[in-house]
Every structure is written in structure tokens, then in C-alpha cells.
Amino acid sequence: MSHRAAARLPTVFARIDHIGVAVEDLDAALALYGGSFAMATAHRVTVAEQGVEAVLLDVGENHVELMAPLGPDTPVGKFLAKRGPGLHHVAYQVSDVEAELGRLRDAGVQLIDDVPRTGLRDSRVAFLQLDSTGGVLTEIVQPAEGAH
């Protein structure tokens, strides 16, 4: 067992921004997360070019992102066909996504997105390669100003 003060290390990831959950049926998932789990819906959006309808729910300063595919031939549709519904990815919050991508690249982490793209609520996001992250699809997120 070891105890180290987090302050000794550079602060890189501020918190878990969200977990992404692949679901077959968004309304059934909302009955669980918005009902039984009593999480408030922060945002709901259809992103046609990614073939997904997404709902972002609040859990304190963290979030759950529910993702339902718009069809079987979409990234989330293929994930569901292969793995079934469940945990899809984790996203960590950073204050400067470009600086962090450079730092991770220098550390030998392989990137899916060399350049950040726009995520939910005008955040700037990038995904890391599964091969570099032990099979955990990992995203870094810089929220838009004023969001958390």
C-alpha cells in the first residue's frame, strides 16, 4: 500500500468527465438512469454523421453518456452487435486538449484523433488508440467555457 499526495504530480486529468454506455433502447435506459438512478438529463442530441443519439446525464460533476445507434451499420451499432450493451468508453477532463494530446503522443500513447474534434455541448475531444490503453476506449475532453 502506498500513499502519495496528488499535488506532487502534475495535474493532468481533472476528473472523470463521463462514462459512455452503449444502449439498444434510449427510453428504456432513461427509465433506469433518469428514473431509478435519479440522474438529471443535461443534454440530448442526435449526431447524424456519427450515427448516434446521445443523452448526457449529471452525476455530481461527472456524467453518464447514453448512446443509442441510429442503425446497425454505425460505430455504436457494430459495438452492440459484437459486445452487447454495456460500458463503451471513459472520458477524462483536461483543461487544454491540444497540449494534452502532445504530451500523450510524446509519452508514446497512440492517438485515434491527432487533432481534436467537436464533442457534445461544444466540447473539444480526442480518442486514444485501444492498443495503447489496455483495451479501454479512452477519450479526453476539454469542456466549452462555462460548461463542466
Added chain:
Amino acid sequence: MSHRAAARLPTVFARIDHIGVAVEDLDAALALYGGSFAMATAHRVTVAEQGVEAVLLDVGENHVELMAPLGPDTPVGKFLAKRGPGLHHVAYQVSDVEAELGRLRDAGVQLIDDVPRTGLRDSRVAFLQLDSTGGVLTEIVQPAEGAH
């Protein structure tokens, strides 16, 4: 898109307590999470009766729990054989795990643990049934006094 103030709903889950990640090799995983991701190790423990060695790392007020099996015939060993390394579960933090178990049971959520058991760092934890949670292994965690 809908915006609702979280304050209108009862506060149930305070935050994401941690994500659980199943790994083949704890030292390789620590090179990523403690090295490239610069997360500080908060706790490291072997839990023989669960057949697992676990490391808890800090991400702001959240954590990542890395779990390596002590052998193939353990819960995490079987998970790795079936699914490969990756996201294993998510845990939400609650202030009163027994009250929350009762509330979830009343809401129709099936429980793996009807009675809380002891988790890492003397927390009190309980798992919910996969059938009730859309394939996401979900844990609720009441931290020990003084921990977060």
C-alpha cells in the same frame, strides 16, 4: 435537448466513485495510468478471497481501480478470458449505502448484494444485477469516514 436543475431531483449518487478496469498485467497498466496518465496511486491491495490484486488511482475526486486476477479461475480471470482486458464496472458514490439499496430495491432494481460488504479502504459496497442495468456492472460505494 432539455435542461433541468439537478437540485429539483433528490441527490442520490454524489459522483462517479471509480471505474473498474480488468488488466492482465498490473505493472504494465501502472506504467500507463501512473506514468503516461500521471495518476497518483492511492491504495494497492491483494484481496485473496476475491482472487484479485487491485490498485486505486486518483483522478480528481474520482478514481480508477485496476484489477488483475490472481489466477484464471477467479471472477476477473473469467472476465478476461471471455471479454479481454478493458472496462469492467462503474461505481457511484452514495452517502448511505443501506438506504440506497432499499430505495433501488423498491424501484425494481435487482441486487447482487442485498447486504453491503466491505470494499477497498474500508468502504461499504454493493453490486447491482447486470440484467437490471443494461449490461453495465454497477456498484454503489459508501466511503469510510475521512476517505473520498
